[in-house]
Amino acid sequence: EVQLVESGGGVVQPGRSLTLSCAASGFIFDDYAMHWVRQTPGKGLEWVSGISGKSDSVGYVDSLKGRFTISRDNAKNSLYLQMSSLRDDDTALYYCAKAVGEHLFYYHMDVWGKGTTVTVSS
Amino acid sequence: DIVMTQSPDSLAVSLGERATINCKSSQTVLFTSNRKSYLTWYQQKSGQPPKVLFYWASTRESGVPDRFNASGSGTDFTLTISSLQAEDVALYYCYQYYSSPYTFGQGTKLEIK
Numbered sequence: 001e002v003q004l005v006e007s008g009g010g011v012v013q014p015g016r017s018l019t020l021s022c023a024a025s026g027f028i029f030d031d032y033a034m035h036w037v038r039q040t041p042g043k044g045l046e047w048v049s050g051i052s053g054k055s056d057s058v059g060y061v062d063s064l065k066g067r068f069t070i071s072r073d074n075a076k077n078s079l080y081l082q083m084s085s086l087r088d089d090d091t092a093l094y095y096c097a098k099a100v101g102e103h104l105f106y107y108h109m110d111v112w113g114k115g116t117t118v119t120v121s122s
Numbered sequence: 123d124i125v126m127t128q129s130p131d132s133l134a135v136s137l138g139e140r141a142t143i144n145c146k147s148s149q150t151v152l153f154t155s156n157r158k159s160y161l162t163w164y165q166q167k168s169g170q171p172p173k174v175l176f177y178w179a180s181t182r183e184s185g186v187p188d189r190f191n192a193s194g195s196g197t198d199f200t201l202t203i204s205s206l207q208a209e210d211v212a213l214y215y216c217y218q219y220y221s222s223p224y225t226f227g228q229g230t231k232l233e234i235k
Contacts, residue, residue: 035224045164045172045215047224059222062123095171106153108162108219110183112171 002026002111004096009116012086020116022079022096030054030074033099035109036081038092048094049081053102086120093117124149124218128227134235141203143230145194145216152196153220160220163192163201166213166229175201175214208234 008020022034035050049060049070058070069082079096094116097109125148135141145161152159159179164172174183176192179199189204203210211234216227 044213044229045166045217045226047217047226050222050224059224061223097171100177105222106160106219108160108174108177108217110174110177112173114171 002098004098004111004113006094006096006113006116009094009118011119011121013122014087014120016086017082017084018086018118019083020081020094020096020118022113024077024079024096024098027098029072029077031102033057033102033104033107034072034079035097035099036070036079037095037097037109037112038090039095039115040092046092050099050104051079052104057104059104083118086118088120091118091120123223124151124221124225126216126218126225126227128214128216128230130230131228132231132233134233135203135206136235137208138205139235141206141210141232143201143214143232145199145201145227147197147199147218149221150196151218151220159195159199160218161194161199162217162219163199164215164217165210166215167211172215203232206232206234 003025005023030053036048051058051070071080096113098111099107101107129144161179162177163175166172180192191202213229
């Protein structure tokens, strides 16, 4: 069974950093691109970042470039999101999602984890 | 960036009746070389992650009931539930994966009237 389990969320002060992790199982991890999507009650779903199966392509939503960094460790079947200079509006439920193909582009997301909550608050 | 706009924002439909949700993209999401529109419909029930209903605008995901249908191409798309069931109460999102940054519609909340 394909499974994605996010971790690393919590309460963090504005300006600090946090790294989210996503543990994948049930599929050949490096055959698929992976994504981070976040959700807030006010803004709905927002694609945050994606990375190809071999890490040769990455993408970010423009507003987060420079603050967030996506990476993956295919040997550990794990996806990461390093978040720095966190702001109040980064407060959200962060989902890890698997794409249906290796390349970053042109593949939708078919399996999602349950998410991990990040709260940015002083 | 491609802006995805759904209508309506919320919808209340009687059980057994038809529900229709629209999605419009600010630019085409049609890849001319293969004639596929790179649009997905997701259903999100309360407390759950999104679930794929359709991809390439109209290809039904395995296991999705056939009362759900999707159509459209280019910039205009529609999701239809032909006979609403209680378990269809959810948020519905369209999502374009044609051009990065990928973008979602704002969501449509579907309720029972």
